[in-house]
Amino acid sequence: MSGDQAAGVRVEVLGPLRLVVDGRVVDVRGPKRRAVLALLALAEGRTVPVDTLVDALWPSEVPESGRQALHSHVSRLRGHLGSAAARLETEPDGYRLVLEGDALDVARARALLAAARSRGRQDPAGALAVLREARALWRGPVLSDLTDVLPIAAAVEECTRLLREVTDALIGSAIAAGKAEEVLGLAAASLADDPLREPAVLLLVRALAATGRAPEALRTARGYRQRLAEETGLDPSPELDQLEREVAGGAAGPVPGPRVSVRPATRLIGRDAEVAALHRRLESERLVTLVGPGGVGKTRVAVEVARRSGTTATLLLAPVTDPAAVPHALAAALGLEVVRGDVLAACVAVLGDRPGLLVVDNCEHLLDAVRDAVDAVLSACPRVAVLATSREPLGLAAECVVRLAPLPLPDGDRDxxxxxxxxxxxxxxxxxxxxxxxxxxxxxxxxxxxxxxxxxxxxxxxxxxxxxxxxxxxxxxxxxxxxxxxxxxxxxxxxxxxxxxxxxxxxxxLLSEDERRLFRQLSVFVDGVDLGTAERLAADLDLGSDPGSVLARLVDASMVEADIAEGGARYRMLDTLRAFGLDRLAAAGEREAATDRMQRWAVELAAWFAATTLTDREPEADAVLRREVANLRAAWRSARSRGALDDAIAMVLGLYDAVTYRDLVELRSWAEELAADPALTGHPREAAVLGTAGEAAYHRGDLPTAVRLARAGLDRATDAIGTGYCLLPLSVVALARGAYAEAAEHALAAAALRARPGELLGIAALALAYAGDADRARSLNDRGLAEAVSPSMRAFGAYVTGEIETSVGRRDRAEPHYVRAIDLARTAGATFVVGIASVGLLPARADAGRVREALVGYREVVDYFARTGNWTHQWTTLRNLADLLRRLGDEQPADLLDAASDRAPDAAARSTPPRPATVEVPDRAAVLEVARLAIERNLTRA
Missing domain, CATH: 1.10.1740 (Rna Polymerase Sigma Factor; Chain: A)
Incomplete structure (x- = not known):
């Protein structure tokens, strides 16, 4: 090849046609000339006959000057190629454009896809990196101004098919690499592009299940079945059937949240007849209660029924001691994140009208609360059956009681x-x-x-x-x-x-004294302990034997069960054995001391959580907190019933980050409960508790209560810490109300007290950005980011950056910051940041012309906030959706959504004056229905 030919040339067709020569973009003008360049590039080094080019350029009738015009276009293209003009060769019957192997983006995309596939399952992370590079080659609609040229239109279809293959492979590799969260939006958009394409459905279902959203995954599969039947009359493949069974059984993804494992440690013997009989009962009965004394095997039989059933969820109530916590435990069993609102209603909404079996185990100590929950499920979920286990019936009219007998005994010496x-x-x-x-x-x-x-x-x-x-x-x-x-x-x-x-x-x-003492102490932990906690308890008891050996002997004697999982062993007691242990604890006069130890454990855990969430180990802290919710709940109730005010205060303040950023709504209620306790008056930490309660009230949309609690705290604050706790909720409430100067003032005052300075500088930056001072906002946020170490604080800073860019009209620059915020927050369990960053992200995608992707995103976010009851952020989401609908010409639903949000007392203040109300506003359920119908209608149009 000559020196001229060696000059660097690149042609990009995966988007608007682009010619790059020696690193410089060359403007190729005129549709005919651009079509010639595209056809020569797409031939990938093959000669394109003159007749083929002429027929493509003039498909109806070739003018007399057609060949001469083609020659002129080729000549001008050589001029565009400059020093690389020799790459465009004239052959006896046509023309050929000589490009290096990766100088054509579509050829490089194919090569990268092949390289990723060759890595297979051995290196999914490596394949994912390669596929990200491949997908990044698409810059927009492929050759959109040239699709009237028939051969180019065919090539565009091929590029679309290739993008689909790259996208499918990327999503699959991300799931295999444990990074499903990063591709959820992409998987949803892929399905929205072609709602009847089964591979896209399978990938989205797998991604949802892998991120702990099994109920949503099953709804997605069910929706596809309905679409396929209605539009084609066909049934999906057996692969979808199998995947649904895997998701329902928890095999297609991790178990989310603090759900308790129900994997049987041993095989079930001698209960085949009982299991079969229960299956037959459940075919005709909506509620079957399996009753019998403790130790007869009710739980094991129920778990086996669940294992052999299709769609199931299992609610284990042995670790639950507070009746008010039953809905929260059900939400955890369903993998449901409920930030605020009616938790039981959210659970019922998720169960919906899908068929399935709900197993509720160990009901006897919470009969009233379980009866209410089961009654709600049976009333609102007509295709859900419930299998309960209890030492006595629930007492509902629909209940069919089945008594489980002990195992059959030998009769003689035969067999x-x-x-x-x-x-x-x-x-x-x-x-x-x-x-x-x-x-x-x-x-x-x-x-x-x-x-x-x-x-x-x-x-x-x-x-x-x-x-x-x-x-x-x-x-x-x-x-x-x-x-x-x-x-x-x-x-x-x-x-x-x-x-x-x-x-x-x-x-x-028969246990040794050391073994008996440890057994008794473990009985106060309703959901078991990890090895470290067991060893600390043993050390506190000053056992004469090695703690690990003592624990192992308790496991060998079947007094304690060891649940070995990837995160380490968990040591639990069967409910019957734990009740016995509590009796022995009382008989030994050790109940008070053991309860003190459990509360001290909870206080220490809360302090560790508070310290660790400020570091890069925040994801570990989040996982531990979610795993220990049941034990913390028991410690909280114990502290409250015993009047242990200092312990209760230490728990609430230690869990402040969970109140602020996580979806554990129970913990927020603890703060407000403590704030209402008259015993708190005059306590040195009173102001800090009131400020935390104010933050909790803010997150459930009660802004007046948030202000009242925070101001009461300020009045009683005696130190900088208490003052800082109270200024933070005042700043975010002011931000929601549009009082930006006040919000910045409160946030900067709190930051000066070194109370979470990174976060508070970010809040002040938001206030300044919304008020129009973007430069100062950037300066403050940069200071906050410089102090941010934990993923959630870095995520919050990235979200603030996105909001600043949006405030100055640069949503294209805001999008990557929102995406980074969501990715970081998800790794740390900071669901609040995920939510608010998602609300900012979707208008950016709409502005970029990715309307279908934005609509799919709105569908997900509206459903998420509806499920969690978070109406403050729902109203902001609906306002943004209204803006998009109005741009799409769908005025009527846009007007209704705007009017509803403007009249809502829990909506954030508008940055622009409200539109005049011209429609009657229905109730909130109807508002959501309007939004959902508008989304689906415009997706169909798109």
């Missing part, structure tokens, strides 16, 4: 190993002390043991666990003697529970 009660003993014994199959004499000994235990599964497991210490014969003699001493006898009816209690007592007495 002893196949008798369920014997089989359970042998299975557990083999895990404790593996060995050869039992002899006939040993089987008869086992038969005698399970008879003594009346077939109670928990009692059998506890007894078999003792084979690590005793021989089978010794076990029988000691067990028989213990049961006689403890009042076992030959039980029947309620006496079976006495047999179980006697077995638990016997197993407990």
């Amino acid at each position: 002893l190993a196949r008798v369920p009660s014997v089989a359970v003993f042998l299975d557990r014994a083999d895990r404790v002390r593996p060995g050869p199959p039992p002899t006939p004499d040993e089987l008869r000994t086992v038969a005698d043991i399970v008879h003594r235990l009346d077939g109670m599964p928990l009692a059998i497991e506890l007894a078999a666990g003792r084979l690590s210490t005793f021989s089978l014969t010794d076990l029988r003699s000691r067990l028989t003697r213990s049961l006689d001493l403890l009042g076992g006898g030959r039980p029947s009816g309620d006496a079976r529970h006495r047999t179980l209690r006697a077995t638990v007592e016997w197993s407990y007495q």
Whole structure:
């Protein structure tokens, strides 16, 4: 190749046609000349015959001067190529443009896609990086001004197909690399582009499930089924069926939030008939309650029914002690984030009219609250069935009660190993002390043991666990003697529970003193503990043995269950054993000391959370907090009932970041509950508590209460810390009301006190930006970002940057900052920042001409805020949607959304004067329906 040919030339067709020579963009004018360049480039080094070019340029009738005009265009193109003119070669029958391998963007995109696919599943993160590079090659609509040229139109279709392949591969690689959150919007937009394309549906469902949004994933799949049936009369492929089952069972993504694992540790033996009977019952009954004494195996049978069912959610109530927390526990079981509003109503809305089974386990200690929740589900969700387990019925009219009997007992000596009660003993014994199959004499000994235990599964497991210490014969003699001493006898009816209690007592007495002490202390933790907490408890008890060994022996004796997961082991007690432990704790006179230790643990955890959320370890702190919500709830209720004011204050203030940035609405209610306690009056931390409660009120949209609490706190503040806590809610309320000078004043005053300076400088920057002082806003936000270490604070700073750019009319520059804010906040669980940044992002996408992507985003955000009840931000979302609808010519819904938001008392102040109201405003549910219908209508038009 000559020196001229070696000059750098690049042709880009994945967007408006662009010619780059030696790094400089060359303006190629005229549609015919641009078409010639595009056709030569798309040939990728092949000769394009003159006749082909002429027919493409003049498809109807070739003018007499057509060939001469073509020659003129080619000549001028050589002039555009400058030093690389020799690359455009004249052949005997046509022309050829010689380009290097990656000098044509569409060829490079294909090469990158092939390279990513070759990495396969071995390196999804590497493949993801390659695919991001490939997708970035698309700069906009492909050759949009040249699609009237038939060969170019065909090439545009091919480029569209290639973009689809790159996008699908990118989404799949992100999911495989554990970065599904980063491609949720892309997956939704891909489906919106072609709502009947099943690969796009499968990817979006997988992405939603991988980010813990299983209910939304299942709704997406159901919506696709309906569209496909209505528009084509076809059914989806078996692949979608399988994926729905995986999502429903939790296999297609991580379990979100603090949901408790229900993976059975052992196989279920001797209950096939009961499981099958329950399935048959649930085909005709909406509510089936499985009742029986503790230890008879209700939970294990219910979990097996759930495992064999299709769409299920399992609500485990053993860790829940507060009736008011039942709706929150249900929300966690559904993977639902409820920031504010009626939590139970949000759960019912998610369950909706989809078919499914809801398992509610261990109801007996919360009967009234469970009855209300189940009644709400049955009333509003006609296709949902409920399987409850309890020691007594719920008492609802629709209830079908099924009593679970103990395991069948041997009758004679035939086939002893196949008798369920014997089989359970042998299975557990083999895990404790593996060995050869039992002899006939040993089987008869086992038969005698399970008879003594009346077939109670928990009692059998506890007894078999003792084979690590005793021989089978010794076990029988000691067990028989213990049961006689403890009042076992030959039980029947309620006496079976006495047999179980006697077995638990016997197993407990066989523990060493250190093991008994640790067992008792662990019983106050309603949702178990991790290894570190167990070891700290053991150290506090000054055990004479190694804490790890003591814990291991409790697991071996079946007194504690070890749930081994990726994040480490979790040690829990069955509800029956925990109740026994609490009794033993009281009998030993240790209940007060154990409760003190649990509250101290909660205070220390809250302090650790407060410190860690300010660092780059914030995602770890968020995960720990969400995992420990049930234990924190128990500690909170304990502190409140015992009047432990200092502990309650320490918990609330330590969890301030959760009140401000996370979706754990329970914690916000704790702050307001404490603020209303007369005992708080005069406490040194009173102002800080009132300020925290004010922040909680702000997040549920009650701005007057937020101001009242914060001002009361300021009146009683005795130090800079208390003052700072109160100034923060005053600043954000002023910001929402459009009092920008006041908002900046409060925020800067708080920042001067070193109370969360990064965040407060960002709030002041928002106020200045909205007031028109963008330069000073940037300066303040830069100072805040310089102090930001945690992902949520960096996310907030990125969001503020996006808002500043938006305030000066540069939404194109704002978009990447919003995206960065969302990505950072999601890694840290800072759902509030995710929400507000999403509200800012969608108008930027609409301004960039990505109307379909913006509409899909609005559909998701409207649904999210409706689900969480966060109307302050919902109104802002609806106002922005109204702006987009008005630009699309859809005036009527836009007017209604504007009028509704202008009249709403919990809406933020407008930056522009409200439009004159010309429509009657319906209730909020109708407003949301108007918004959803407008979105779908305009998506169809788009």
